[in-house]
Amino acid sequence: MMRTRPLKVALLGCGVVGSEVARIMTTHADDLAARIGAPVELAGVAVRRPDRVRAGIDPALVTTDATALVKRGDIDVVIEVIGGIEPARTLITTAFEHGASVVSANKALLAQDGAALHAAAAEQGRDLYYEAAVAGAIPLIRPLRESLAGDKVNRVLGIVNGTTNFILDKMDSTGAGYQEALDEATALGYAEADPTADVEGFDAAAKAAILAGIAFHTRVRLDDVHREGMTEVTAADFASARGMGCTIKLLAICERAVDGASVTARVHPAMIPLSHPLANVRGAYNAVFVESDAAGQLMFYGPGAGGAPTASAVLGDLVAVCRNKLGGAHGFGESAYAALPVSSMGEVVTRYHISLDVADKPGVLAQVATVFAEHGVSIDTVRQQGKDGEASLVVVTHRASDAALQGTVEALRTLDTVRGVASIMRVEGE
Known part of the structure; x- marks a missing residue:
């Protein structure tokens, strides 16, 4: 049996993604209600430029006071699609404090302060969902x-x-x-x-x-x-x-x-x-x-990316959060129990493709190969082309640490026969 009282949603931001979220909430209202078990109602839309025409959105819902909107106390879910660090961070934590769960697409904020946001959600017993923050519509x-x-x-x-x-x-x-x-x-x-x-x-x-x-x-x-x-x-x-x-x-x-x-x-x-x-x-x-x-x-x-694909991910999270709200449950919070150390780039091991501009004369290849050997980087293939005293030398290595490769490149630059390091690129996926 469907609950008749709607769940109220506040939308922070009404740009490319936010406008698509509002449109889908309206055009798919019956389907969303059936999937959730209750209707959802757009209760307010916070924007920076209130005079802009926004098709399909009641102008009475539009406000420039995002803080007042998330503090109303009757909002069940806040959808944050404004991006950036502030005021998004403060608005999200304020929403938690005033009874709302949050759906966000804010990758920058989550990458920087995800742990603190999860902690704030857990303290207040709210949900924080963010499928749309990575890879748009792709369920990931x-x-x-x-x-x-x-x-x-x-x-x-x-x-x-x-x-x-x-x-x-x-x-x-x-x-x-x-x-x-x-x-x-x-x-x-x-x-x-x-x-x-x-x-x-x-x-x-x-x-x-x-x-x-x-x-x-x-x-x-x-x-x-x-x-x-x-x-x-x-x-x-x-x-x-x-x-x-x-x-x-x-x-x-x-x-x-x-x-x-x-x-x-x-x-x-x-x-x-x-x-x-x-x-x-x-x-x-x-x-x-x-x-x-x-x-x-x-x-x-x-x-x-794009308005409609990203909005699809936002609405998927909205359905999940609303279901949790109706069931008196909470979704997954932060899982950081493993607490593994994050190693530096120097410890990464992979293959490398290095292109060198060298003098076209005998002994150059031997000098270059010696530098690689001295730094413990094994050569897989070498290709050399020369013309008029100049040459291009392309070296592809076996797997080696990034630190060893960087040491190799620094040493190569000191050779008189090496005119320059044209490019260094890692080789992945093998």
Whole structure:
């Protein structure tokens, strides 16, 4: 039997995502009520610019006083889609204090202060759900937190930013340079006017922190994630990748050490074999590859951003939180019992592709090989091309620690025969 008194929802933010949340709440009202067991009512919408026309939203619901809205006391659920650290953090904790559970899409805040927000929710007996914070519409957080709760996750490897994937895919498929591909992404609306958060890996790093924390039951903050952007990736890098049967993706990689005693989280461009499922993720799509003991290899794929896809994840959380409210129950809170240390990037072990500009004369290869050997980095393959006294030397290594590789590169730069280190790229997914 359905409860007739509606559950009241406050919406903080009514931009691309918030407006889609409001639209779906209206157009799918009957279905949502049937799935929840009670109707849901949009009780207020907090915005910065109240004069803007918002189709389908009663102007009487619109307010600029978000604090007053979350303090009303009759709000059951607050949906936060304004982003950023403040005022979002204060509004969420205030909502908990005044009786509301929270659904958020705020990856930056959760990566920085997720532990404190979970603690605040637990203290007040509220729910904090955030499926939409990572990979848009793709169900990912709930499978990691619930479906794989009985398994041991060892690695999460993914493309979690659609803008960067579009740019790299365009460079790969058309031969375009970075700036040309970025300009097209901007013209099509995939890239912001200031794309720094995407192309420098900040967005992906926040998502990696969230995923690592859930997968490994360990607190991982944004500061724990090693981050490198993709602005230095060139057409020459793609040519080298194709020669190895690879392509290049900006990857978020969260993994448990072989001995299980620590974890790492990192974001950087990497070459991956064309045979790997992530290599065929095209355009602005996202995909995440999960490896666990019992389930083996799983892949989650779909649109990782956009108003309607992200709103889909928000509404899924809304249904879950409302069901909990009606049943007098609470969903999953933070699981950080493992408390594993987060290792530095220097301890990460992988393969590397290094491109060197060297003098085209006898003995250069022997000098370079000696430097690699002195730092304990084993060479897998070498390719050399020379012309008019200049040469390009491409070295692909066996697995080695990042610290050993960095030491190797520093030593190479001291050689008179090495004119420069053109690029260094990790090779993943093998």
